[in-house]
Amino acid sequence: MPEGALEIDRISKRYGDVVALDEMSLTVRGGEMLGFVGSNGAGKTTTMRIALGVLAADSGQVRYGGAPVDRAVRNRIGYMPEERGLYPKMKVLEQLQYLGELHGMRRTEAARAANRWTERLGLAERREEQLQKLSLGNQQRVQLAAALVHDPEVLILDEPFSGLDPVAVEVMSTVLGEKRDQGVPVIFSSHQLDLVQRLCDRVGIVRRGRMVADGTVEELRSSGPVLLTVHAPHAPADWAQGLRGVTVESSRGGHTTLRLDDTADDQEVLRAALETGPVHEFSRARPSLNELFRDVVTEETDE
Incomplete structure (x- = not known):
């Protein structure tokens, strides 16, 4: 397995009689962006939550760099959940600095990173505002900053483009491309398939908890x-x-x-x-x- 690859190896998950994942497998290599697509309920979010350790798999394993993903590795992953999970009454800069410290950064280091990402994502004038007072699009930018503030080695993003205006889409696309070019494995789910086709090196299509197609856009199109x-x-x-x-x-x-x-x-x-x-x-x-x-x-x- 290539160094720095995130490998999801035959993970399965049941909820009673409902099969959420059925030996789901995928690999995202360092310096690669993978688009994870499928219908609602196909298993994308469950896969991501298991990779983060939020859920436990019934079977299978998640590895990074060839080793099982443990708490220390998860601390080096940047995660953007579909259901946004920041503190609505906390100020933007204060919140990002706090999250950086939770990931093990020193206070001054976290403050510098929080300032850098608010500047980079067009939030400089909103730093001292409560999250709940921002537009939904700007809240989404803050959520991306929260995933990036600790300089993660892996990025996992669940529907990061949902609800964004075209300018914000371009900002987020550029940032994700930069992280990919720095050697970070990037995986994101999306229903905006035009964006997936434009941005991603590879695409995985999931159906009923299984990967049914995996390859470059051109490989998938050629097989159609x-x-x-x-x-x-x-x-x-x-x-x-x-x-x-x-x-x-x-x-x-x-x-x-x-x-x-x-x-x-x-x-x-x-x-x-x-x-x-x-x-x-x-x-x-x-x-x-x-x-x-x-x-x-x-x-x-x-x-």
Whole structure:
């Protein structure tokens, strides 16, 4: 296992008859950002809480740098929970300094770090305000600062982009990228798949407590179905019906999107399109992360 990797190895968790995790496994290497995606209730938050020691697994193990994660290691992890957990009546700077000291920093060191991160995250003018008096977006920035104030070796963030305005999204994206470039393993969950596709080195898709897809965005897209975009302005809506290995995804105003399986022949599709008149576009594409995720959810519903 690479040095500095966070490894979640076949962890399982039950609540009575409900299986929350079923031998969940994933690895986040140092200097890598992994997007953790899945439907609500798929097991993402449970996985993160077990990695932090907030919950105990029924079986399996969490390791960092090849060694089991103990209390000392957890103290070096930065965690941003989905349900924000800061003190609403405490002032921003005072709170961040306090959290830094809880992680073992000296008072002066924690104060410097708290000032640095409030400046970095655009909170300098809010340092002396109570958390509850800030906007939700600024509260979220404070929560990120709380995860970063002790200079963690690992970052685990649960829905960090939820509710942020575009400016705050860019600030958080930049900070996470910087930590990744410093060699920190970064894992975050999100339903904003466009952000996951743009930011992450790898993506893990979880369904029913198991990892069902894990790889780079391009690897996952390449393993998905081939999509074909055809613009034949005079073609009737049903022109592609009945073609071997072809499913019509959408058809409107002469623009048709087709899904091709392994038995389809794109030249046969082209001939059928040309029979309707001129063809202005005929291009192959791979599905986006949104489309891949939709397929996973569809499979889950079908099951």
